[in-house]
Amino acid sequence: MRVDLFDFDLPPENIALRPARPRDAARMLLVPGSTGPLVDHHVRDLPGLLRAGDVLVFNDTRVIPAxxxxxxxxxxxxxxxxxxxxxxxxxxxxxxxxxxxxxxxxxxxxxxxxxxxxxxxxxxxxxxxxxxxxxxxxxxxxxxVPLPPYIAGKRDLDEADKQDYQTMFAARDGAVAAPTAALHFTPELMAALAEAGIGHETLTLHVGAGTFLPVKADDTTDHQMHAEWGRIDAATADRLNAVRARGGRVIAVGTTSLRLLESAAGDDKVIRPFEGDTAIFITPGYRFKGIDALMTNFHLPKSTLFMLVSALMGLERMQQVYAHAIATGYRFYSYGDSSLLLPEG
The missing domain is CATH 2.40.10.240 (QueA-like)
Incomplete structure (x- = not known):
């Protein structure tokens, strides 16, 4: 596909330079299927938007001073x-x-x-x-810590970033960029999710600096993804498969969790243990096997991540979603607001 199909105009004032405080006070746009009405929420509303038996999958990588x-x-x-x-x-x-x-x-x-x-x-x-x-x-x-270029170009790293740019799940050293969708979570929100019967699991994908690189090719077929190392152990894979067998949904928190789950899942939609490099590049036409929904921030124009969410929800739908987000003041990128993408509505 032509890369320019994934372009859009983003006003500079929509780029977040600091996170919301508290973290779960960030806004979250609910996107139900390809035609359902877009609904403005906050991340703290998440327990009421999911179903008992669903499971959220977090990336437990930790950003190093790289x-x-x-x-x-x-x-x-x-x-x-x-x-x-x-x-x-x-x-x-x-x-x-x-x-x-x-x-x-x-x-x-x-x-x-x-x-x-x-x-x-x-x-x-x-x-x-x-x-x-x-x-x-x-x-x-x-x-x-290497702040994303769209933040570092506006201000210097400071003491607050040392905590702000780590998720509460950060446990395994190796990432150059944070799995930013999980930055919105707090212990209080996790307790509310557990009370609502919503589980969580962790995997590890060490996010590389390649996530910041622009797509320079004119066509998606000519873009080369950088490989990143990830791991899903057998016990975690078994529990995720059991969730689906019971009718629950596997909801990736962030594109990094999604990419590893998709790398580990077969055409039979069974998630298997995985350890090694993945350079999976997801564009429209891809058939998802390892996830049922995605919680993610708002991404850059012409980025591989905007291509990924367009593969999940449809390009026209995501163009509509991003137009709404820009018009209503949602904050974009690493420290920005969130969206909950539910392909089945």
Whole structure:
């Protein structure tokens, strides 16, 4: 499909630079099927919008301080790690990469160093970190949380972001970007969901910096997704399959949870254990196998994520949804408001 079909005009004032407080005070647009009326809610209304027996699936990845500023000689080098290769090596997007050659050592703050090993076809590099300390320890010392470019371009990272940009489920280090749909959840909301008979499960997908990259191709068939590592264990897969067998719905909280569930599900709609990389790219025409509904924020024009929600609900429906959201002041992107997409109404 042509990428320009997924374009739309977004006023800058609709881009959220800070999250709602409290988190579950964010607005949420209910989208029931392809023709049902759009209804404005708040995230805290979620227990009354779902059914007993449904289960929400959260991504428990934790954002690491994956953005580094350093030098190779006199040249300034910026690095954003986006995918672990092994215990000491990460693939990274490099700013000012033309000043870098294989074998160069980059000096980061706090006596952290990395060797530039290999340049990849997409312009990223494999960096091998020096020393014996775990790379996670080095990053805590020398790195910072990489705010999305549409926020970082408007303001600097501050102390509030260190908590605001982690979900309450964050447990497993490895993400470069937060699974932002889950930023809306609080312990109080989770208690209300449990009281309403709505369960929850977690999986792990370490979100990479590729999630921020624009689609530069003119046609979706020419776009190459970056791979991300994920895991669903056997016990979680069994419980999710049991939910569906009882008539409940599997509701992905965020496109990252959805992408991993779809990577783990077969054509028979059975979710199986999964561990490894996924580069699944979901566009209209895709047949969903692992999820029944999606809770997600509002996404960028011409992004792979807007393509994904258009695959779930239909492009014309999502154009209608986004026109309503923009006209009524919904806040977009990582710190923005939410939507509940129910394909069956």
């Amino acid at each position: 953005q580094l500023e350093g030098r190779r000689g006199e040249a300034r080098i910026g690095a954003t790690l986006h995918k672990r290769i092994d215990l000491r090596r990460w693939q990274a997007f490099i700013r000012n990469g033309k000043r870098l050659r294989a074998g160069d050592e980059i000096q980061f703050p706090a006596d952290v160093t990395a060797l530039a090993e290999t340049r990849h076809a997409d312009g990223s590099w494999t960096l091998a970190f020096g020393g014996d300390e775990p790379v996670e320890v080095l990053l805590e010392r020398a790195g910072r």
